[in-house]
Amino acid sequence: MDDSFELYDLKVETIATGRPFVCSHREGDYFLVQGENLVFPETDRFSMYALSAILPLLAAKQRVTDHNDWMYTDAEIACPDPNCGARFRITRTGKRVFHHHEVTIVPLEEENKE
Ligand SMILES: [Zn+2]
Numbered sequence: 001m002d003d004s005f006e007l008y009d010l011k012v013e014t015i016a017t018g019r020p021f022v023c024s025h026r027e028g029d030y031f032l033v034q035g036e037n038l039v040f041p042e043t044d045r046f047s048m049y050a051l052s053a054i055l056p057l058l059a060a061k062q063r064v065t066d067h068n069d070w071m072y073t074d075a076e077i078a079c080p081d082p083n084c085g086a087r088f089r090i091t092r093t094g095k096r097v098f099h100h101h102e103v104t105i106v107p108l109e110e111e112n113k114e
Pocket of ligand 1: 021022023024025050079080081084085086
């Protein structure tokens, strides 16, 4: 039985808007999202306040969304500090294959098996 599914890998990058940063963000800083993991290959720090604004969207951005869904088109998150000019751009960088049995112990329901 094929229990595979795909999720997008994501890149979340700090981008400038022309307004000054209030927080310690640095333009170009980024992290990756690979399955359940946040990966920081070059960035040694990332604002927890910014992360708090970004985190709720990542699981949705990992999944295929309808072309008419705002989640498909909208990709920039504002820093939660209203005086800070930083934005964080979420980019889908590729797809990764996972297998249901490797990521959960909850069995697939019979109607979902193919
Ligand atoms: Zn900020």
